[in-house]
Amino acid sequence: MMTVEECIKTRRSTRKYLARPVEDDKLERVIEAGRCAPSGGNNQSAHLLVIKNRDVLKELAVQVKHEFEQMEVTEGLYASLASAIRASKGEKYVFHYDAPVLIVVANKRNYGNSMADSACVLENMMLMANGLNLGSCWINQLRWLSENEALLKTLGALGLKEDERVCGALALGYPDTVDGLPDRVALPRKGNPVTVIA
Amino acid sequence: MMTVEECIKTRRSTRKYLARPVEDDKLERVIEAGRCAPSGGNNQSAHLLVIKNRDVLKELAVQVKHEFEQMEVTEGLYASLASAIRASKGEKYVFHYDAPVLIVVANKRNYGNSMADSACVLENMMLMANGLNLGSCWINQLRWLSENEALLKTLGALGLKEDERVCGALALGYPDTVDGLPDRVALPRKGNPVTVIA
Numbered sequence: 001m002m003t004v005e006e007c008i009k010t011r012r013s014t015r016k017y018l019a020r021p022v023e024d025d026k027l028e029r030v031i032e033a034g035r036c037a038p039s040g041g042n043n044q045s046a047h048l049l050v051i052k053n054r055d056v057l058k059e060l061a062v063q064v065k066h067e068f069e070q071m072e073v074t075e076g077l078y079a080s081l082a083s084a085i086r087a088s089k090g091e092k093y094v095f096h097y098d099a100p101v102l103i104v105v106a107n108k109r110n111y112g113n114s115m116a117d118s119a120c121v122l123e124n125m126m127l128m129a130n131g132l133n134l135g136s137c138w139i140n141q142l143r144w145l146s147e148n149e150a151l152l153k154t155l156g157a158l159g160l161k162e163d164e165r166v167c168g169a170l171a172l173g174y175p176d177t178v179d180g181l182p183d184r185v186a187l188p189r190k191g192n193p194v195t196v197i198a
Numbered sequence: 199m200m201t202v203e204e205c206i207k208t209r210r211s212t213r214k215y216l217a218r219p220v221e222d223d224k225l226e227r228v229i230e231a232g233r234c235a236p237s238g239g240n241n242q243s244a245h246l247l248v249i250k251n252r253d254v255l256k257e258l259a260v261q262v263k264h265e266f267e268q269m270e271v272t273e274g275l276y277a278s279l280a281s282a283i284r285a286s287k288g289e290k291y292v293f294h295y296d297a298p299v300l301i302v303v304a305n306k307r308n309y310g311n312s313m314a315d316s317a318c319v320l321e322n323m324m325l326m327a328n329g330l331n332l333g334s335c336w337i338n339q340l341r342w343l344s345e346n347e348a349l350l351k352t353l354g355a356l357g358l359k360e361d362e363r364v365c366g367a368l369a370l371g372y373p374d375t376v377d378g379l380p381d382r383v384a385l386p387r388k389g390n391p392v393t394v395i396a
Binding site: 001002003004005007008009011013029031032033034035036037038039040041043044045046047048049050051052053056078079080081083111112113115116117119120121122123124126127128130131138140158159167168186189190191192193194195196197198 | 209211227236237242254277315338356
């Protein structure tokens with residue numbers, strides 16, 4: 001398996017997946033990597049809903065499309081959300097890129113560290129996925145719908161607790177690319193500037 | 199260097215540091231790992247303020263202590279914040295554990311992905327630090343003070359832009375432990391529960 005440095009540098013977002021299922025042992029290792037993330041006060045209050053049932057995923061995708069279709073792009077809305085709303089009006093829109101696994105990361109509602117902690121869980125899983133030659137992509141739609149009544153009902157039936165809200169999600173699966181692997185080229189960063197106070 | 203899996207499993211929070219400085223090449227690799235984190239819409243809008251000047255760090259620590267000392271623990275305040283307020287009233291309180299380097303991660307104010315993106319930057323740096331036998335710890339105090347006028351002035355003078363706010367920070371340095379390394383035992387997770395929808 002690659003070193004942590006190589007893994008961090010070659011991680012890419014995968015937006016096209018094979019139908020091929022993720023093996024249980026690989027999925028387990030991705031999940032465990034997520035669970036090992038640090039958390040404020042070591043609270044470990046993230047809750048991972050690992051959805052690999054095809055019917056559940058399909059129904060969820062239909063529901064997310066339905067909710068997004070009703071939204072309008074308003075001025076000042078940030079680009080990713082606006083782009084998701086626009087995309088949802090297309091016929092083939094599937095919010096999780098039809099990945100065979102979707103891992104929803106929820107955390108306590110109104111808890112100051114929920115997003116920070118959950119993001120670390122997600123980043124660990126993205127890196128571990130890359131280390132196992134799996135592709136992954138951060139998915140924001142369920143967070144954007146985190147207070148949506150219909151989605152709360154659906155996710156509640158799947159195990160989301162009343163005091164939890166979605167912070168993010170991860171699409172996971174084998175990348176559908178020419179060589180079956182994500183493009184392992186490290187992309188140079190133009191943004192994320194650094195100021196050194198020496 | 200260890201694999202990504204080992205690195206994720208053995209990362210621990212370091213709260214006691216040697217005065218020994220972090221070598222420039224190691225610091226550079228930690229920073230680059232942070233910059234390689236994914237970001238919503240690939241915005242790369244995080245801004246890393248890398249503070250390694252001892253005088254600046256000392257002054258910052260005094261200022262943070264001063265601001266925290268004035269806060270009161272109110273009912274319903276979350277445990278980590280309450281604990282920081284209580285600790286700040288002690289004589290020896292140094293919010294960044296006197297680590298030789300503090301990396302402040304800021305991002306656009308009022309941007310919906312700021313915390314998520316910044317947390318991924320921080321997690322990447324924590325993992326890379328572990329891979330380089332450095333210790334690190336997520337530091338929340340500057341985020342809790344992210345709208346504090348005095349701190350905004352201080353950080354502004356160090357390079358924080360007007361439209362940026364602190365999302366988190368990282369203490370970084372060599373761990374002051376018996377063998378000079380963090381305890382490399384993987385801690386089993388009791389929290390971060392998993393619900394599988396198969």
